[in-house]
Structure formats: structure tokens, C-alpha cells
Amino acid sequence: MNKSIKAYLVGGGIGSLSAAAFMIRDAGVDGRNITIFEAMPLAGGSLDGGGDADNGYTLRGGRMLTTDNYECTWDLFKSIPSLEHEGQSVYDETAAFNEMHKSHSQARLVDRNRFRVNVTSMGFTMQDRTELLALAEADEEKLGNSAITDWLSPEFFDTKFWYMWATTFAFQPWHSAVEFKRYLHRFMMEFSRIETLAGVKRTVYNQYDSLVRPLQHWLQQQGVQVVHDCKVDDIELMEEGGVLTATALRCTRNGEATTIAVAPQDLVFFQNGSMTDASSHGSMHSAPPKLDKRDSQGWALWEKLALDRPQFGNPAAFNSSIPESWWESFTVTLKDPAFFNKMEQFSGNVAGTGGLVTFKDSNWLMSIVLAHQPHFAGQPEGVQVFWGYALHPDRIGNFVAKPMADCSGEEILRELCGHLNFDMEIMDKANCIPCRMPYITSMFMPRFKSDRPLPVPPNSRNLAFVSQFVEVPEDVVFTVEYSVRAAQMAVYQLLDVKREIPPVSHHDQSLKVKLDALVKAFR
Template sequence: MTESKAYLLGGGIGSLSAAAFMIRDGGLPGENIFILETNPIVGGSLDGAGNPIDGYSLRGGRMLTTDNYECTWDLFKSIPSLTLAGKTVFDETIEFNELHKSHSMARLVDTRRAKVPVSSMGFSMPNRKELLELSLASEAELGASCITDWLSPEFFETEFWYMWATTFAFQPWHSAIEFKRYLHRFMLEFTRIETLGGVKRTIYNQYDSLVRPLQSWLAKQNVHFYVDCKVTDLERHIATNKLVVTGIHYQQGGESKTIAVKNGDLVFLQNGSMTDASSLGSMTSAPKQLTKQDCTSWTLWEKLAAENSDFGNPAAFNSSIAESCWESFTVTLKNPAFFDKMCKFSGNEAGTGGLVTFKDSNWLMSIVIAHQPHFIDQPTDVQVFWGYALFPDRVGNFVPKPMAECNGAEILQELCGHLRFDFDTVASANCIPCRMPYITSMFMPRLHTDRPVPIPHHSKNLAFISQFVEIPDDVVFTVEYSVRVAQMAVYQFLGIDRQIPPVTPHDKSLRVQFEALVKAFK
């Protein structure tokens, strides 16, 4: 296989991980690997950009744990830190979290700006029965059903739901299967959901702490990066009932180009994107409301799926923006007043509290105050925090319009209203809102056949690596899912005789089961 070439279409964490696994475990030379990315930088949804003058911006931040995320840490134990000589990314992350342990003391806040008691999950006996029935149902029984098909309306008013939904970004109309998978995968986190004690953080935002060191290592292995490069089509034919990719058509710098894919070469496609058609606003303008016509990631997958059902059904995920859209915002401050008041109110120093959710917010708004600096180039006199809201289509409590129509200044006004902070605390702040129409599209109700497996049965040299691929037991909307899919596809294609780290079965632990039972009855 050392003469083979690998073409990775999309520059997200899945493609970067696949490239690393091919080099580290498959012995493929880095110069034989080509990553083609539509945007000017790689990293996909793990982004982080800006500066202290124009403001920093993060579309999102994925929750990490060291009790799960087996494939992610298997990879990053091999990637050198950019900032600590002789350390890996895994080493620096563990050391950082030993110094800054998560223990939220203001997980939920009500309309009176009072901390909501969260020692109890707020379940009634019918709630417990419903949750147990859902968690024990098979995926065949759950099918394409929604969470609301299994849980009664009062369940969605429990303290548990407010904490679980905002930690993982679930909506009541999302897939019952995905909800069940989360209950099992993160049963250990259920036992400490009120403190977020299992959450681990990278030193900086995940672009600076995960993407940049991984890209740097790949570049030193002579991996080729083609950015501002839009793949438009694949030349393909069917041989012995298998799809064979023979060419890659792309546009770059206004020119149409083609790569010939030879016998023995491999192609990895990142099918779909949860941050496709995302748009940024400013302090004076709301983000543009982009639609599917503005997307770049779905078309090629749709072409392939139309030819063979083995390649999935993208329409299950990209057909209802109203059900998959929410909005985030990043705030850059040059006055410590907001951070000082927030730390005093919450009882948490920056970087130890996790999400603070305003449970009575019409937008269901949450914010997280990260350890500073949150960007690798962030000056010491600048602070950055991030927030998001699950219901941007609803009129605010303090601003009489939907969040989707609000600029950054109006979002700050709404936030200060919930906290009862004077607007002076954020008067010089720069708030950059971000609308993401497909951010929870992978949570949409689906059938088992709607997601292709990493290497479909009818594929000879094409693999799928994204959040829209089917692998058993694991959960989408995590860095781990993208890395695991990439590792599975690479190992299968290259015939690598090394065990992929299995999903840790916390839900089979008698201790974890007992602690979860105790938590459910508090």
C-alpha cells in the first residue's frame, strides 16, 4: 500500500485523523496523502478565529471527557503539543484538567437570577418509568420516532431535561435513538450531570488545541493541503457490483481541475456538515439566514445516494432547517467587569463551571466562561466567552424579537437582563453571533439505513467519514465520532492489524448503574 495515494475530501477532524492513522498505523507516506478543503483553513466545525481588535469567534465547542473518547485520545497520545516541549496533546490536556477541575455551582439559573437546586433530577414516578422504557427499547423498536413519542410533556420541565438538553443540544423533536444512545454512552455523566464533573477541556479552544497541532504534525509528514478547493463531482463506474472512483473534479482559484484516481488509490468523503451554510453577524447586524442553496457539503453525497441506497439518505438530515438550527455567540471583552461579576455570582472561577443555563429564557440561552486565555494569541487584558441558544426563533424575555433577528448588542442586552447585570459591564464588548442551520441535523429522526457505514458494501475505494455515518453504540455530535469513523475506515482499507479502542461500556458497570439509579430517585 505504500505506493497508494489517499484523497480526503473535506478538511475536518475526520479527514485530519484519517491522514494521521494512515501514516502512524498504516505506514502510508505523508506525501501520498492529499486533503482538499473548500474553506481557506482546515479544521471543519472545530474552528476558532479572530483577533482582539475585530473580536474572536467560535461556532461551537464540543464536550470532551477522558472517561470516554477512546479513539480521540489514542490519536492525540501521538501528536506533539505545540506549546509544551516533550509533551503530547493528551499529556497537556490531562495536566491542564488536573489544575482546573470541573464543578459547576450555577448549572441552572431561573427568572429571579436564583440558582436552581439541582441535587434532584425532578422526576416523577411516571417520568422514571418512561425514561427506563426508552433506554431499554431496541433501536428497531425506536425506529424513526422522536423523543416526544416516548416521554410525556411534563418530562421536558424536569431539571434533568434542562441540564441534559443544553449539555448535549437535544431538542424534544430529535431522534429517540440518538437520545437513547446518549443515555447509555454517557451514563457515567448522568450521575454527575449537575456539576459537569466529567467534562474535560483543552487548554485553548479546540481549533488551537486539537486542529493546529494535528495539522502541524501532518505538515511535517509532508501531507498535501489544498484549501479554497471545492470538490464538485467524482468520476466513477461500477465494476463487479462495486463503485470505483476514478477521478476527482474540483474548482480552485477559478479553474476547474481533475485528479486521476488510479487503481489502489483511496478516497475518503466527508459527507454532509453540521456547520454548512453558517453565517456570522456583528454588533450591529444579525447573521444572514442562509439556506440549502448556500451549502457546499450535501450535493456530492446526494448524487451518490441517488444512485445506490447503500450510500444513505441525506434528505433525512437536511430537509428541515427549522428543526436543526440554533445560534451561538462569542463575546470579546477588554473590561474585566463582566467576568468578575459572573465569577462572583456563579461561585466558579473561569474554566471550572461549564454551562450556565437560564432555564426560563425563551431562547433557552446558556453561556460558558472558559479558562483564559481561550485563544493562543489572546492578550492578557482580553477575555472571551461563548454562549448559545436552542430556540432562536422565539421572542426574547428582554428584547422583543427573535434571537435570529438580533445583532450582537441585542444578544448582550438579553443576557444582561437574565443576569440582572448593568449593561455597562459589556458596554465595550464585541459580540459576534453565528447562525447554524444544520447544527443538530445529525440528531434528526432517521432509519438505520439513512446513514452509510464507513465503507459501504457496494464501494471499492470510497469511504465515508463524517457525523452522518453509521457505527454501532457511539454517539454523533462528538469529536470522538468523527475520529472513530476515520479510524475504522482507514484500518479496514489498509488491513491494519491493530485493535481499535472499543467503546467503554460504562452502562454495563454495576457501580455506574447503581449510581444512576440513586440519581434518578433523588
């Protein structure tokens, strides 16, 4: 029955790509009837990876994975063939890679004296433990749109736990208490091993090469069309008997406006909002330009659809305060092994086994991570890539007398070498490309439950939302899993798929996990 249904997906991020795959695999939709519209030249959305060895590689971010969670993600990627290992799925090759390269950080925090901080203790006082427990046990209705700072005293934000948890997941003290509570429960298994990051799993390469490319390749083999450089300006809706039906898409491609009719039995999936919207890159000699949603128009369609339609959410809760939702990352391409050699000696970790190294006394709160090499498919021999980011790029550096926001790649490397007490000559052959992301943690902003639409809003006949800005009970944003789960929920509901969606794993209900967390909290 579903072979005749056509589906149109607005945005080419992991949510849309996953929705297309679930429609084909589980709902019997003909791949040739699925079209994805993407405004950028490449699909993948926030799971990006670009550049080359000569001009410098670029990564806006790197998503951490776990095999103990991410139920929907692995359910999907067990069905997607590897591009490099015949007969294996993406899941198979990822699991095998992580068996060979296990995470066990030995330099999670570094202090101003360049000493590796002893992080076996979380540094809690009894007041910290009491307040953290109260927040973790409060129901979401009581938490409302409160911030973390409404529940935890100022001293909490100087504990070793906060430095590790905040930089692992990119939390700020002013972010949503609800989201922080969800993280405490979803990743309670990681609480007891946060200092080693032993639960973190990685893809073979960056997530674009390891997840997006094989997924897109499989979709195209099924006949799915991906239309690049095409911006959807409006989704026309008809209301009849209280039911909303998408009837047309208004698009702009190559400067030409077109309208695509949507039949009543057809489906539309919309990626509302983007954490990497209006992001911009700098260079070794220039800081990234300061853009916002007016430059990209990336939030405009959701704002238009949500006007006078509360069931479509409230984008203003997320995109109204760049100072509270932005940070800056940087990608460094090296053609000299000296830096990796010194970092491996300093940290005690071979690249790919250590996770984040956070400079806890850095004014910028800077962290770096050395991935297993090569980190890009086709990366030449003798080239190495590492990534870093800072949660407070608006503050003056410790070694460079200006905010990170105004720094070139060269100045960021100077600040990094200052924290490590490395001679800048070690960076003579380095290319550092900074990236400013004004909305990167916008989904962490304090919000009410009603500010996020359901994957299929009430009374919507054929329009679904798949993104980091929908309401998925119990799960946590800023993860690949959240987008994939939202997509699976939307597809199964609209197409009445009877297959069960993998439930969220409740490790927080395990007696052992609870006991391990309690012991860790009192160390």
C-alpha cells in the same frame, strides 16, 4: 506495500485529518502521497476558532470532551506532539490542564428570579422514570425513526434533568429517540453528575488551537498536502461486477475546473455532510444572514453520490428541516474584567471550572460558559472571551422584543444582562459576534439506520465516508470522538490494518454506574 498508495481526502475537518494520521501511523502510507482538499481557507471544519482581539474572536461551538470516553480521540492525540510543551503529546498537556482546572459547576441552572436552582434532584415523577427506562431499554430497531416525544410525556421536558441534559448535549424534544438512547448509555457515567459537569474535560485553548493546529502541523511535517479553497464537485465512480471504484475527482479551484485521476489502488475519503454548513456571522450591529444549503452547496456532493445508491445513505433525512436542526451561538470579546468578575461572584465558579450556566426560564433557552483564559493562542493580556448559545432562537426574547435570529450582538448582550440583572454598562467594551447555524443538530434528526452509510459502504473498493453522518454502532454523534472513530474504522478496513480499534467503553454495564444513576433518578 502501502508506501505507493495515494489517498485523497474530500473535506478538511477532524475526520479527514484523523484519517490521514491513522494512514501514516498505522498503515504505513507515505504522508507525501496524501492530499486533503478543503473548500474553506482553513482546515478543521466544525472545530473552528477565528478572529482577533481587535475585531472580535469567533467560535461557532465548543465540543466537550471526557477522559472516561473518547477512546479513539485520545489514542490519536497520544501520538501528536504538543505545539507548546516539548516532549509532551496533545493528550499529555490536556490531561495536565484538566488536573489543574477541574469542573464543578455551582450554577448549572438559573431561574427567572436570578436564583441558582437546586439541582441535586432531577425532578422526576414515577411516570418520568418509567418512560425514560422504557426508552433506554428499547432496541434501536423498535425505536426506528421515532422522536423523543414519542416516548416521553410533555411533563418530562420541564424536569431539571431535561434542562441540564438538553443544553449540555443540544437535544431538542423532536430529535431522534435512537440518538437520545445512545447518549443515555454512552454517558451514563455523566447522568449521576450532570448537575456539576464533573466528567467534562476541556482543551487548553479552543479546539482549533488545541487539536486542529497541532494535528495539521504534524501531518504537514509528514508531507501531507492540504489544498485550500478547493471544492470537489464530483467523485466519478465505476461499477464492475457489483463493486464500486472511485476513478476521479472533479474539482474547482480559483474558478478553474480540474480533474484528478484516482488509480484503482488509491483511496478516497469523503466527509459527507456538515453540521456547520451554511453558517453565517453577524456583528454588534447586525444579525447573521439566513443562509441554507443552496448558498453553500455543502450537501450537494453527498446528494449526488447517494442518488440511486442506497448504500451511500439518505442526506434528505438530515438536511430537509432547518427549523428543527438549527440554533444560534455567540462569542463575546471583552476588554474589561468587570463581567467576568461579576459572573464568578454570581456563579461561585472561577472561569474554566463552571461549565454551562443555563437560564432555564429564558424564551431562547440561553446558556453561556466562561472558559479558562486565554481561550485563544496569542490572546493578549487584558482580553477575555466567553461563548454562549440558545436552543430556541426563533422565539421572542424576554427582554428584547424580537427573535434571537433577528438580533444583533448588542441586542443579545442586552437579553443576557436582563437575565442576570446586570447593568448594560458592563458591556460597554464588549464585542458580541452572533453565529447562525442552520444544520448544527441535523445529525440528531429522526432517521432510520439505513439513512447513514457505513464508513466503508458495501461493495466499495476504495471509497470511504468519514463524518458525523455515518453509522458507527454504539457511539454518539455531535462529538469529536464520532468523527475520529469513523476515520479509524475506514482506514483500518480499507488498508487491512491489524491493530485493534479501541472499543467503546461500556460504563453503562458497570454495576456502580448503574447504581449511581438509579440513586440519582430517585433523588
